[in-house]
Structures are given as C-alpha cells and as structure tokens.
Amino acid sequence: MHRDHNIRRIYTHCQAAAEAPLDNALYAYMLLIAGIPKLVFASLRGALRDSEVPFDELGENGMRAMRAEGFNGYKDLKLTSMPKPSVADGRVLVRMKAAGVTPLDHTILSGGHPRAKAPMVLGGEGAGVVEDPGNSDFPEGSRVMFAGPYGVTEDGTYSEWLAVRKEHLCLIPENIDDVSAAGLPVAYLTARMSLDLAGFQPGKTVLSPAIGGAVGNAVTQLARAQAAKHAISTTTNHAKAEQAHALGFEEVVDLSVEQLGDGVRRITQGYGTDIVIDAIGGEILGQALGTLAVGGSLTTLGYAAGRRATIDVTDLIWRRASLKSFSLFAQPAGAWKAAWSVILPLLQSGAVKPIVAKTYPLEQAANALRHLVEDRPFGRVVLTI
Secondary structure: OHHHHHHHHHHHHHOOHHHOOOOHHHHHHHHHHHOOOHHHHHHHHHHHHHOOOOHHHHHHHEEEEEEEOOOOOHHHEEEEEEEOOOOOOOEEEEEEEEEEEOHHHHHHHOOOOOOOOOOEEOOOEEEEEEEEOOOOOOOOOOEEEEEOOEOOOEOOOOEOEEEEEHHHEEEOOOOOOHHHHHOOHHHHHHHHHHHHHOOOOOOOEEEOOOOOOHHHHHHHHHHHHOOOOEEEEEEOOHHHHHHHHHOOOOOEEEOOOOOHHHHHHHHHOOOOEEEEEEOOEOHHHHHHHOOEEEEEEEEEOOOOOEOOOOOOOHHHHOOOOEEEEOOHHHOOHHHHHHHHHHHHHHHHHOOOOOOEEEEEEHHHHHHHHHHHHHHOOOOEEEEEO
C-alpha cells in the first residue's frame, strides 16, 4: 500500500532520527527523502515511535490500534501496530470506520474493571464495513454497527479492523452516518432494554438523569418517541439546559437553579415518576428514587457521578417501589434482537436522532477519553478511523 511504502522509506533512512528532537534542517531533509507532506510525516513518525512491531514487518497484514499497555491512566494508551485479525467461525471481518468512546473505556483504562487484562485494545462499540462476511448473512460491503464485550475480554474497536461476532452486528439505516452509528449501540440498546424490563408503556412518566449523557439522552428520546406522558431528564449546567431546550428537550430539570424533586413535581403536577433509568449514580440516585410515584421503579446501570449512593429506604417502603440493576451484556440474544426491532424504525423515521458532540482521530483516543470524562460534553464522543 502507498502508506506502507512511505513508512518503510522513513523507517529505512531515518529510524534513529525518528526518536530524537528534530531541528529545522533535519526535518526538511527527512521530508525530502520521504516525499510526503508535513502532517502525514508527523503522524507516521508517531506511529513508528509508539509501535511495538515496526510497520514494515507487518505490511498489508498489519493494522493500527490504540492499545492500553497497562491500566494506569491515559499515558498507558498507545498507538501500536498489530496483525490484522482473521475471520474465525461465527465472526465477520469489519473494516472499522468509527468507534464510540464510553465511560466504561475510561473505567478499564483506570484499572477499575476486574475482568479486563492488559494489554487490551479498548472500545466496545463501533461502525464499519463488512470486508469478509465469513459464514454470516451480511453481504460484503454492508455498513454495520455493533456493540459487545470488545475492549473488556477481547480486543476492541479502537483499531482499523475487528473480527466481530455475527450476532452482534446490525445494518446501519441509510439516513444514519458512520460516526452517529458508532456511538449509538450501547446507549440505545441499554435504553430500550432497561425501559422494557421496567414495564414501560405509552402514557408512563420516565426520568433519566443527564440529558447530555449517552444513556440519559437515549432513554429520553426513546420514551418520548414511544408516547411517554413525560420524558424528563436533568443537567447540572445552565448552558446545557439551554442547549437541550434548543434541541427540543422541553422537560429538563436544571439542577443549577432547581432541586430534582421540585422539578419533577412541577412537570408532573405532583404525580412523580413511574420509571427512573439512572446511568449516573452518586448523589443523584437517592434524589431520583425520591421522585417515584407509588409502584414505581428505579433501574441503576452506571456510576459516572460515583459508585456510592445514599438512599432513604422509606422512598421504597412507603411507595411500594422497587430498585433493580441492569447490565447490557448479561441480556440474552433475543432481547438484543427485540430492542433493535424497536430502535431501527425510530432511527429511520427520524423520531430519534443520535447526538455527536465531537470526533477525534484514532491516534488521539486518550484526548477523546479525557474530553468525555472531564468536560462532560452534550452528546457522544467518537473516534474516526
């Protein structure tokens, strides 16, 4: 490939210099012998420096990936070269176009997941094009999106290719671009399945905190699109509250000016909520539990705001309410299929619209994770590949 040829030329002539600081004269010399633009050179120099295996040894059988060499934070996430995966039975080779960045990726990189072992290519969801369908029914060239245990128990989507289990794949609707598709499987599958398990029906009142977060936004959009009486969310940031309003989210409690319980009572005229889907944890969980109507339920499935929460047990006892948990990857295959059957028509009709806040190139995965966790943007963060 043209890219590999350029890498080999740099590697042959400038291997020693690639590790050293470059003055202007040496930089010009290296550009001259490589015959490539400045920005491309900078990218390739980084690839050579960080790769465990030189690209010239892998050739067309190699690929780039962002791999966690350890679980001690952002510094352990490195651009590396790896062998391109081969198709095994039950797998489909996907040429990755984009990968969703999730809080779970940060948990793993920080050493907070007991099942993940380094080194590990991160990323649990993404979108791409079928390159080798194996024994699946997906035609070569199909645009697909997927989520799975990738980036936890096996290498994930922060890579140029991935061998994906065929049961995890879903065709991307024509009106959804690759970047949007890459960031929607985990959030929307989680939202739909957790709503279903909570007994959602049209006319129910639903609360899912954090309108700018992946799950909070997905639950709110799905509930609203399926005729919830109220689809309520929250934000702690007044600017985000205004952004939500501009995007058509009318029932968002601005926690910078109003308590959650007060906001829910205002919106529901004192009724409360039938279903709470909480992906935040921390202090908000106890507050959300306090909004439940008689017979309501709260499902907890995330801890972006903290792993510890304090509740008033009378919110459960006196309201005959229930508290339950949810894990996407513990759900049976039939539940995934049923969820997609609801989500896809809503995507195709435009009734729900995934929101992407920012994209980063693959090699800036650490910056993407930092932006997601520290800046808490409104919408998804996605890597382009």
